[in-house]
Each structure stands twice: as C-alpha cells, then as structure tokens.
Amino acid sequence: MSSAFPRRPGCTWRTWAIAGATASCAMAVQAQTGEPSPYGIGVSETLTHESNLDRDVSGAEKADWVSVTALNFSLDQPIGRQRLHGNAALQLNRYRDHDERNGGGHDVSLQLDWETIENLSGLLGVQSVDRQYRYGLDSAQPFDGKNDERSQSAFARAKWGGMGEWSLMAGANVLDRSYSVAAFDEANKFRQWSADAGAG
Numbered sequence: 001m002s003s004a005f006p007r008r009p010g011c012t013w014r015t016w017a018i019a020g021a022t023a024s025c026a027m028a029v030q031a032q033t034g035e036p037s038p039y040g041i042g043v044s045e046t047l048t049h050e051s052n053l054d055r056d057v058s059g060a061e062k063a064d065w066v067s068v069t070a071l072n073f074s075l076d077q078p079i080g081r082q083r084l085h086g087n088a089a090l091q092l093n094r095y096r097d098h099d100e101r102n103g104g105g106h107d108v109s110l111q112l113d114w115e116t117i118e119n120l121s122g123l124l125g126v127q128s129v130d131r132q133y134r135y136g137l138d139s140a141q142p143f144d145g146k147n148d149e150r151s152q153s154a155f156a157r158a159k160w161g162g163m164g165e166w167s168l169m170a171g172a173n174v175l176d177r178s179y180s181v182a183a184f185d186e187a188n189k190f191r192q193w194s195a196d197a198g199a200g
Contacts, residue, residue, distance in 0.1 A: 040074035053098065065096040083113040093132060101146040105131040119165070122158035127151075133179060148180040170197040 046068045052061040068091060075086035091105040111125035133149040153175040161167025172195040179185040 038075055038077040040072075040076075042072040042074075044070045044072070046070075062098070064098050067094040067096075068092070069094075081115045085109075085111040085113070091131070101132070103132060103146065103148065105129075105148070107131070118160070119162040119167075120158070120160050122156065124156050126154045133184075145181070147184055149177065150179070151175065151177045166199065168197075168199050171195065 048066045048068070049063070050066060051063050053064050054062060056062065070092075071090045073086075073088040075084065077084045087107070087109050089107040091107075093101070093103055093105065095101050107127070107129045109125065109127040111123060113121075113123055115121040129149075129151040131149055133147040153173070155171065155173045157169070157171035159167055159169045172193065174191075174193040176191045178189045
C-alpha cells in the first residue's frame with residue numbers, strides 16, 4: 001500500500017508491516033479486598049519493511065527491515081479522592097542492514113486527577129518521549145542517518161464549580177523538544193508554553 005505521508009519531488013516509498021505480535025498480560029493478582037491490581041505489563045514485536053528508508057528520490061532508495069520490540073507498563077491507582085495514571089513504553093529498534101541506526105527509546109507519562117472540597121478539581125501531568133526521528137513521518141525536512149527526537153512536556157488544569165453551576169477553568173502547558181543531530185537541532189528545536197482561562 002502506498003504511504004499517505006508528504007513526498008519529496010520524485011520520491012516514492014512503501015512501508016509494509018509484515019508481522020506484528022502483541023502479548024499483553026494485565027497483572028491479575030488481586031488484593032485481599034478482591035479488587036484488581038492497578039498495575040499492567042505488556043510486550044509487543046513489530047517487523048516492518050521500508051522500501052525507501054530516507055525517502056530519497058527514485059533511483060537512490062535504500063530498503064531495510066526494521067524490528068521494534070516494546071515493553072509496556074501501566075498504572076491506574078486511586079488515592080483517596082485522587083487518581084494516579086501512569087504509562088511507560090520502552091522500545092528497542094533494530095535494522096537488518098543499517099545497524100548504525102539501532103537504538104532505544106521511551107515514552108513515559110504520569111497524570112494525577114485531583115479533587116478537593118468546594119468543587120475544586122483538576123489535572124496535573126508530565127511526559128518524556130525519546131524516539132527516532134524519521135523523515136516523512138514527522139516533517140518534510142529530509143535527513144540521512146540516525147537522529148533522536150527528545151520531548152519533555154507538562155500541563156496543569158484546574159476547575160472550580162460543579163454540575164449545573166457556573167464554573168471557572170484555567171490551564172497551562174509547556175513543551176521542550178530537541179534533536180541529537182546538532183545541525184538539525186539548531187534549525188528545528190523549540191520551546192513553547194501556553195495558558196488559557198475561561199468561565200462556563
């Protein structure tokens with residue numbers, strides 16, 4: 001099947017997911033209260049064939065097989081009136097012919113849903129992502145070789161008010177993104193923050 005990602009002029013490629021296997025095991029150990037465990041763990045394996053690894057023009061394509069092995073963890077833990085959510089994915093990427101691009105990555109996030117008296121509630125969250133940047137999947141800017149994209153973000157939201165009542169809301173977000181290749185990082189790294197507030 002043809003990719004729907006943006007193409008460079010004269011550039012063609014196809015990505016085939018040849019085999020994918022997922023084995024997940026939610027930890028079924030129950031506490032003495034009979035409640036299920038808040039923890040989960042899973043593993044997955046995906047094998048993909050890339051006919052044009054760097055999205056080069058016709059005649060300059062490089063093909064390869066890519067294996068991605070992932071170990072996934074999850075958390076969903078109530079703490080009084082609060083609730084803590086967490087996810088962690090650890091990845092191992094392996095190329096058959098271009099082993100200089102082999103590497104790992106992660107996607108780790110944590111979120112707290114909080115609530116207090118007087119109808120005050122909100123969310124707090126953080127996330128850290130480290131993954132391989134790949135041209136065509138992330139932007140229209142080409143590159144050759146290995147390039148890791150690292151992102152750290154955080155957010156906070158608060159709401160005062162209940163069902164059927166007027167409420168006040170406010171929130172803020174921050175994001176920091178960088179790359180392992182110095183020249184690419186200089187042209188593409190960015191830091192941003194935003195805030196909002198409203199009533200309804």
